[in-house]
Amino acid sequence: MASPRVTEALQSARGNPTTGYKDLLANIQTLSAGPENLASDLESVLDDILNANLGVVTTRAVVLDFIASLRSLENPDLVIRVGGHAVRAISDAPALSSSLIDQTSSLRDMIATSHEHNEDFLSAARTLSEIPVDTSQRRLADDEKAAIWVRIVRYYLEVDDSTSAETYLNKLKNIMHSVADAELNLHFKLSAARIQDSNRQFLQAARSYHDISFFPVIDEDERLHTLSMAIKCAILAPAGPMRSRALARLYKDERSVGLEEHGILEKMFLDRVIDQSEVEKFARGLAPHQLAKTSDGSTVLARAVGEHNLLSAGRLYHNIGFDELGVLLGVSAEKAEDTTAKMIEQGRLKASMDQIDRIIYFEAGEASGEKGSGHAEVVVGKEMRRWDANVQAATEDVERVADLLQAEFPDFVAAHLTVA
Template sequence: MASPKIKLALQEISASADKQQGYETLLKETPSLSSPATLSQDLTTTLDAIFADSLGIVATRSLTASFVDILKQVPINDVKVEVGEHALVIFQSQASSFEEQNAQIRELMATAHEDDEDFLAAAKVLAGIPLESSQRKVTNDDKIRFWIRITRNYLEVDDTTLAEQYLNKAKNVIYTVSDREMNLHFSLCQARIQDARRNFLAAAQGYQDISFMPVIAEEERLHTLSMAIKCAVLAPAGPARSRALGRLYKDERANTLPEYSILEKMFLDRLLSPEEVAKFAEGLATHQLARTSDGSTVLAKAVVEHNLRGASRLYNNIGFDALGSLLGLDGDKAEETTARMIEQGRLVGRIDQIERVIWFEGGEATGEKGSGRAEGIVGRELKRWDANVQGLAEEVEKVTSELQLVYPDFVAANLVV
C-alpha cells in the first residue's frame, strides 16, 4: 500500500487542472517523500494513476520517460526489479507506444540482476528488448551491444547453447562495427564458448589473439595468454596442438606465467609427472576438469596422449604392459589409446597385437585420418635402404664436381670411363 503522503499528493493531482505537471512534480519528489520500505509501492501506485487518468499518448510518454529517469536514481536493486516488473506489465497493454521505455526499464532491471549476480535473470530480461521495430530505431552497434551482453550473462551460468545463439546473431553484423572494445568483447565471448565446448585449439588461438590487443591492460593480456596456454595443454595431442604450443612457447611473455613449465615440457615432448599435472590442475576452471564419457577428465586424457607422444620419441618399440605402466594405464587401455591416435593421424606407428608390441616410426603425423599408419617393416626397410643409397650417390657426385673445379687435370687423367 502507498504511503499517506503519496496518497494525499495523488488526490490533489486528481482535483487539479494540470495533471501532467502534477505528476511530473510528484515523480521528482517521490524519493524524498517515501521511505525505503514504501518506495516500491509508491512508485507503482503513481505509475498506475498516470495510466488510469488517460492523459493522452503524448503526455503519458513524457511522464513514463520521467518515471524511468527517477527509477534510474533508485539505489536499491530489489526496488528496481520489483517496480520494473510492474511497469513492464503495464507497458505490455500498449507495447508499440512504449518500446523505448520498455527497453530502458529492462536495461535497468538487467543491471540490478547483474549487481546481485543473478546472471540468468539478467539475460532473460535483456532478451525481451525488441530490436527490430518501426517505432524505434536500433543501430547495429546497439544490437551487438545487447547480444554480447546477453551472451556474457549466459556464459556466467555456463549455458553455452543460448550464449552461442546470441553470439551468432552478433557474428552476422560485427563486421559493420569499428568500436575496438566491442570487437574485443565479441572475440572474448567467442573464445570462452569454444573453451566451454572443449574446442581447445580454437579457444587457445582466440585467447592468444586477444592477448596482443593493446586496448586491454597488460594484466588482462597476460591473463588471456595464460588461458591460451591452458587450452593448448588440454587440446588433443597431435600436429595441430604442437603448432599451437610452438606459437605460445615462442611468445616472450609466456616465461613469466606459472603455466610456462608445463608448456615447455609439452612443447619439447618431455614426459609429465603426476605432481606437475596436479599443480597445473589447480588453476583450471570447473568445465576444464569435467569428466568425459569414458570417466576420465579432459586433463587426464590430454596428459596420457602427450606422454604417449613423448614415449614415441624415446622408444622404437615398447610392449603394451610397459607402455601402460609408463602412462598409468593397463596394457589394453594403452593399446586402445595408441590405436586411436594412429587412426586419427596424430601418431605414426603400427601395432603387433600378436606380440603385444607397439612400433613407433620417425617423423610427424599429418593430422589426417589414417595418416598415422606405418607401412610393414619390409617395405619400410627397403625404402630406407634406397634413400641411403641415393644419399651416398649424391655425395659422391658432389665430391667429383668439386674435384673437377679445383683439379681439372687430375680428374681428366684419372677419370675412368
C-alpha cells in the same frame, strides 16, 4: 496502496500532469511513509500515470520521468520489483504498450543491470532477451543490437550455459562486420573464445585467446590472464601436429615465461614426459568444464597429458610393449593400446602395432595430422620388415633357379613337376 501523502500528491498532480508527476517523483522518498513503503508508492504512481488518459505524448514524457526517478534511487532490489511491475502494467495496457516500447526497453535494461548487480545472471539474460530489436515499431542499429546481444552472451556464459550463449553469438556474427566500437568487438571475440573453450574446441580457443592477449585496449594484467587461458587451452587440446604448432607459438611468446603455466608448457613443447605431480598442480588452475569427464571416464586433462606422454615415448623408444606403455601413461595396458590405435588412425602418431606380440613400433618423422596417415602399410616393426625383405629375396632366388632348370633341363623339370 499508496501512502497518505503520496495519495494527496497524486490528486494534485492530475491537475497539472506535465510538471505535477515530475515534482512528485522528485520528492517521492520524502512523501513516502518510509523505505518499506517506497516500492508500493512507486507502483501506485505508475498505475496512476497509466490510468490518467494523459495522451500518448504526455504519457511518454511522464513515464520517462518515472524511469529517471527509479534509476536515481540506485536500489537494485527496488528496480527489479518496481521495474517489473511497470513492464507488466504497460504490457497490459493495449492502448499504450505499442507506444511505450522504448520506455519498456529502458526498464528491462535497468532490471537486467540490477540482476547483474545481484549476480543473478540467468534472470539478467532472460530480461534483456525480451527487448525488441527488430520490429515494425522499433528497429535498432547494428551497434545497439550488438550492445544488447553481447551482454546476453556474457550473462549466459556466467552460468555456463554455452548453448544459449552460442545462439546469440551466431546472431552477432551477422552484424559485427558493421560495428566499429572497439570494446564491443573485444567482448565479441572474448565471448567467442569462451564458448570455444566451453565446447572443448581447445585449439580454436587457444588461438582466439592468444590473439586477444595482444589487444591494446585491455590492460596488461588482463592480457597476461588471456595469454594464460590460451596456454591452458593449448595444453588441453588433443595431441598432434596442430597442437604442436599452437604450443610453439605460445612458447615463443616472451610473456609466457613469467606465467605459472610456463613449466608444463615448456615440457610439452620440448616433448618431455610430464609426471603426475605437475598434472595435479596444473589442474588446480583449471575451470570446472576443463576438468569434466569424457565419455570414457577420464578427464580432458588426463587424456591430453596421456596423449602427450605417448608422443614423448615415441621420442625415447623405438618400440615398447603395451604393458610398459600403460605403466608410463598411468593407465591400463588396454587403455594404452586403445589410445595408441586412435592416434594412429587419426594421423596424430606415426607408429604401428603388433597386437599378437603386444608391441608398439614408433616410426621416424612427424605425423601429418591427416586421418589414416599414421597407419603403416604392414602392421609390423623394423625387424619384421627386414625379415620380410629377406624372405622375398630368397623366394626370388628360388624362382630364378627354377627358371634356369626349365631352360637347361626341360625334360627333367617336366618329369619331376607336380601340380598342387
